[in-house]
Amino acid sequence: xxxxxxxxxxxxxxxxxxxxxxxxxxxxKEDLNYVQPAGLGGDTWEKTAIDNxxxxxxxxxxxxxxxxxxxxxxxxxxxxxxxxxxxxxxISALSVLKQVWINxxxxxxGSEVFIKQYSPKQLILFGSxxxxxxxxxxxxxxxxxxxxxxxxxxxxxxxxKVSSVLEMIHAAHHExxxxxxxxxxxxxxxxxxxxxxxxxxxxATWFNISTQEALSNGYITPYASSGxxxxxxxxxxxxxxxxxxxxxxxxxxxxxxxxxxxxxKEEIIVQYLLKNYKINFYSLQNRVQAAVRANTPxxxxxxxxxxxxxxxxxxxxxxxxxxxxxxxxxxxxYNLVRDSINASSYDIIMDSIEIRNQAADSSTxxxxxxxxxxxxxxxxxxxxTQPGSDSYDYTFVRPDGSGELLETQAAPLxxxxxxxxxxxxxxxxxxxxxxxxxxxxxxxxxxxxxIGQLVE
Amino acid sequence: MRLFCIMLLSVTMILTGCTKKTExxxxxxxxxxxxxxxTAYQDKLSGAxxxxxxxxxxxxxxxxxxxxxxxxYMKFTSDNRVTMIGDFNQSMADTAKxxxxxxxxxxxxxxxxxxxxxIHVAADPDxxxxxxxxxxxxxxxxxxxxxxxxxxxxxxTLFLEGxxxxxMALMIPLSQxxxxxxxxxxxxxxxxxxxxxxxxxxxxxxxxxxxHKIGVAFNLTLFILNFNHLDExxxxxxxxxxxxxxxxxxxxxxAVTVGGYTFQDLLWDEAQxxxxxxxxxxxxxxxxAGTPVIPFDKLLGSxxxxxxxxxxxxxxxxxxFRTAFADAQTSLQNGPYGLTIEELxxxxxxxxxxxxxxxxxxxxxxxxxxxFNYTYEANTQGNIKFTRTSANGNAQLIVEDLGALLxxxxxxxxxxxxxxxxxxxxxxxxxxxxxxYFFTGNY
Numbered sequence: 001x002x003x004x005x006x007x008x009x010x011x012x013x014x015x016x017x018x019x020x021x022x023x024x025x026x027x028x029k030e031d032l033n034y035v036q037p038a039g040l041g042g043d044t045w046e047k048t049a050i051d052n053x054x055x056x057x058x059x060x061x062x063x064x065x066x067x068x069x070x071x072x073x074x075x076x077x078x079x080x081x082x083x084x085x086x087x088x089x090x091i092s093a094l095s096v097l098k099q100v101w102i103n104x105x106x107x108x109x110g111s112e113v114f115i116k117q118y119s120p121k122q123l124i125l126f127g128s129x130x131x132x133x134x135x136x137x138x139x140x141x142x143x144x145x146x147x148x149x150x151x152x153x154x155x156x157x158x159x160x161k162v163s164s165v166l167e168m169i170h171a172a173h174h175e176x177x178x179x180x181x182x183x184x185x186x187x188x189x190x191x192x193x194x195x196x197x198x199x200x201x202x203x204a205t206w207f208n209i210s211t212q213e214a215l216s217n218g219y220i221t222p223y224a225s226s227g228x229x230x231x232x233x234x235x236x237x238x239x240x241x242x243x244x245x246x247x248x249x250x251x252x253x254x255x256x257x258x259x260x261x262x263x264x265k266e267e268i269i270v271q272y273l274l275k276n277y278k279i280n281f282y283s284l285q286n287r288v289q290a291a292v293r294a295n296t297p298x299x300x301x302x303x304x305x306x307x308x309x310x311x312x313x314x315x316x317x318x319x320x321x322x323x324x325x326x327x328x329x330x331x332x333x334y335n336l337v338r339d340s341i342n343a344s345s346y347d348i349i350m351d352s353i354e355i356r357n358q359a360a361d362s363s364t365x366x367x368x369x370x371x372x373x374x375x376x377x378x379x380x381x382x383x384x385t386q387p388g389s390d391s392y393d394y395t396f397v398r399p400d401g402s403g404e405l406l407e408t409q410a411a412p413l414x415x416x417x418x419x420x421x422x423x424x425x426x427x428x429x430x431x432x433x434x435x436x437x438x439x440x441x442x443x444x445x446x447x448x449x450x451i452g453q454l455v456e
Numbered sequence: 457m458r459l460f461c462i463m464l465l466s467v468t469m470i471l472t473g474c475t476k477k478t479e480x481x482x483x484x485x486x487x488x489x490x491x492x493x494x495t496a497y498q499d500k501l502s503g504a505x506x507x508x509x510x511x512x513x514x515x516x517x518x519x520x521x522x523x524x525x526x527x528x529y530m531k532f533t534s535d536n537r538v539t540m541i542g543d544f545n546q547s548m549a550d551t552a553k554x555x556x557x558x559x560x561x562x563x564x565x566x567x568x569x570x571x572x573x574x575i576h577v578a579a580d581p582d583x584x585x586x587x588x589x590x591x592x593x594x595x596x597x598x599x600x601x602x603x604x605x606x607x608x609x610x611x612x613t614l615f616l617e618g619x620x621x622x623x624m625a626l627m628i629p630l631s632q633x634x635x636x637x638x639x640x641x642x643x644x645x646x647x648x649x650x651x652x653x654x655x656x657x658x659x660x661x662x663x664x665x666x667x668h669k670i671g672v673a674f675n676l677t678l679f680i681l682n683f684n685h686l687d688e689x690x691x692x693x694x695x696x697x698x699x700x701x702x703x704x705x706x707x708x709x710x711a712v713t714v715g716g717y718t719f720q721d722l723l724w725d726e727a728q729x730x731x732x733x734x735x736x737x738x739x740x741x742x743x744x745a746g747t748p749v750i751p752f753d754k755l756l757g758s759x760x761x762x763x764x765x766x767x768x769x770x771x772x773x774x775x776x777f778r779t780a781f782a783d784a785q786t787s788l789q790n791g792p793y794g795l796t797i798e799e800l801x802x803x804x805x806x807x808x809x810x811x812x813x814x815x816x817x818x819x820x821x822x823x824x825x826x827x828f829n830y831t832y833e834a835n836t837q838g839n840i841k842f843t844r845t846s847a848n849g850n851a852q853l854i855v856e857d858l859g860a861l862l863x864x865x866x867x868x869x870x871x872x873x874x875x876x877x878x879x880x881x882x883x884x885x886x887x888x889x890x891x892x893y894f895f896t897g898n899y
Contacts, residue, residue, distance in 0.1 A: 021470055043558060046536050069556065069568075081596055083576040084572055085571060131593040135594060156584075
């Protein structure tokens with residue numbers, strides 16, 4: 001009979017061994033050679049020059065990824081007809097974006113840390129815009145500070161390079177402004193600025209409001225009137241897009257309550273950026289404007305003014321001397337005509353004149369007059385030749401319609417246009433003023449030039 | 457004994473505890489199979505000298521617009537690049553464009569043209585770019601550039617379905633010669649000669665096996681071909697087929713049987729500068745009949761709907777019509793609204809035997825519509841009499857001004873027919889009641 005204890009010890013040792021083996025036996029080596037789910041870790045493709053540019057210029061320095069290849073699921077683009085970007089447009093668009101958005105912030109904060117910390121981590125590019133059912137076009141979109149989507153990279157919606165760049169600034173700075181206030185909220189008084197000046201409050205039906213209506217209530221755009229966070233983002237982006245000169249001009253055209261509201265919001269934004277992010281807004285604004293100028297073609301007057309061009313006419317109204325300052329030599333001619341028309345038997349008051357390109361070889365001198373509430377146009381037709389792209393030679397042909405009745409009174413102006421050759425130059429380019437103006441200079445009587453506002 | 461049992465149990469557990477095995481229903485896991493499928497498609501695409509892709513857009517069907525087909529000739533590389541030409545317009549057929557593509561496992565193995573190229577133009581939501589038949593922004597031609605293969609394993613012909621508009625598509629591999637021909641100008645040549653052939657021949661037809669004429673009418677705007685003929689009862693039969701162009705000519709979405717022949721292509725004969733059909737070993741030429749193949753009255757209200765009379769005179773208009781028009785014009789211009797006639801439209805519907813007579817008038821910048829509604833009936837000679845049923849408010853205001861222009865329509869019986877000149881194909885209204893009164897319009 002063996003000693004029970006010895007037996008028990010052997011049994012215990014055996015059981016312990018079994019336990020150890022059992023435990024070890026669970027260290028199974030799995031066959032990990034399973035094929036991974038297709039597409040795990042994202043799609044891959046042979047890298048091209050575009051991919052390398054993106055990696056070197058955005059991903060490596062700022063941790064920003066760019067999705068440009070069609071991928072409707074990740075891009076959340078499933079329910080509307082939209083196209084991917086053309087490869088030839090991608091680098092130029094991103095390069096502009098970098099210059100008008102990232103570089104100014106880096107320069108202003110003095111390091112890349114700011115952009116690395118706050119920039120959205122993904123940019124999504126589409127070639128076309130997205131049309132909604134009512135054919136309104138979507139040009140940009142942001143996803144909770146993580147991603148910004150840019151449409152119209154192919155520039156079909158905005159074939160004009162300038163508009164295209166401006167729209168990109170607008171979208172980038174608008175969405176980035178959202179990211180900034182999500183990190184540090186702007187002061188609460190921003191939300192109630194409209195109350196202080198007795199203006200209309202925010203409205204969910206902002207899309208029914210015209211730009212002018214929005215401005216007259218102290219909102220920079222109709223979208224700004226949709227709520228305070230978009231008011232903030234629209235103010236920041238539009239001030240950067242317009243530049244100080246043109247923003248000030250835009251404000252000055254509004255009623256005094258709207259002016260004060262816009263100025264108050266501007267001041268809150270300037271202080272907010274300085275206090276929370278140590279950013280000098282006006283300096284940032286100048287940097288953005290410099291980048292816009294560097295990336296847009298110069299404005300050429302002869303390409304913008306003329307028959308079937310963006311502007312077909314100039315309007316001259318001496319009643320607004322700060323907008324249209326005119327020399328005495330021209331005013332004496334203008335006033336002579338105005339006084340004799342006002343003194344005519346027709347009981348009318350002369351308001352302004354317009355020079356209109358009616359055809360490639362014909363222009364009209366149109367005198368606007370009014371009687372009570374009714375406006376009349378008095379026309380004189382000139383044939384036009386252009387000895388150079390920026391010079392005009394007008395020859396009087398005949399009065400048109402009621403022009404005949406006032407031909408004597410209008411004679412000094414008719415002669416002024418008939419007798420001189422004019423050289424045209426910019427007075428204020430569209431990037432200097434929201435009211436672009438041109439200067440018409442009689443070649444042989446330069447002191448009698450006039451300035452006209454370019455109109456469609 | 458108890459100990460022995462415990463030991464035995466333990467040993468059994470050690471020996472059996474680890475033999476796990478999962479039986480797969482299909483060979484390989486789902487991921488293995490989709491990867492294999494993608495690899496097989498990749499090899500197939502980059503292995504051939506090139507491919508022709510036929511797409512039949514279906515995204516506008518919900519708007520009631522049927523469009524024909526689009527052909528793209530493509531060369532794929534194994535590193536995600538694709539070079540293509542297409543028959544959508546002349547420049548796309550002439551000059552190749554390179555872009556990127558990739559294969560991706562979505563719900564089906566998918567072929568995605570992932571940066572912009574010719575295949576995206578017809579899909580561009582900007583109607584000015586895509587020349588969308590819908591006329592609206594946001595739709596293009598209702599076509600696709602992101603497709604799922606309908607089969608997991610590639611066959612010789614690849615069938616695809618658009619992932620967005622669900623357009624039906626198929627891809628056929630090219631021989632080296634066909635790829636070379638397509639990319640060295642043959643597709644552009646076919647696009648050009650097809651247009652020229654259609655422009656220069658007004659009354660295309662081919663003889664059916666029983667000798668009667670089958671009219672052939674190209675719609676080069678929507679890429680649809682109509683075969684017209686009269687059945688034994690003299691009723692118009694139209695067979696419409698979506699087509700696109702290839703290096704050999706016109707290719708239909710499906711084979712069609714018309715006039716006793718079954719065929720899927722119209723082939724271009726470079727020597728004769730003409731299209732022909734090859735069916736069952738016989739060759740049938742498509743030629744110009746010189747005169748209309750189908751009598752006018754058979755087409756009026758079905759294939760010919762609207763006849764438009766512009767203000768300027770056309771051949772085949774009588775002096776008394778021009779006088780009536782000029783009188784109406786003067787009367788309207790001097791009237792209280794200062795109107796100008798821009799266009800007279802006569803829109804026929806054979807099914808309801810109705811005719812809408814629209815007088816488009818302008819006032820400074822605005823355009824207004826004066827509408828008179830008629831029913832019509834033809835006598836045994838086929839001559840038509842209109843009966844006015846109603847008129848809209850604008851129409852009632854200018855009834856007096858229209859004078860003889862309206863009175864003839866109200867009172868006369870008209871013989872309607874083609875009026876063909878070497879330069880234009882027109883439709884003519886010829887009054888039987890007053891033989892000196894006749895006029896023409898475009899249809």
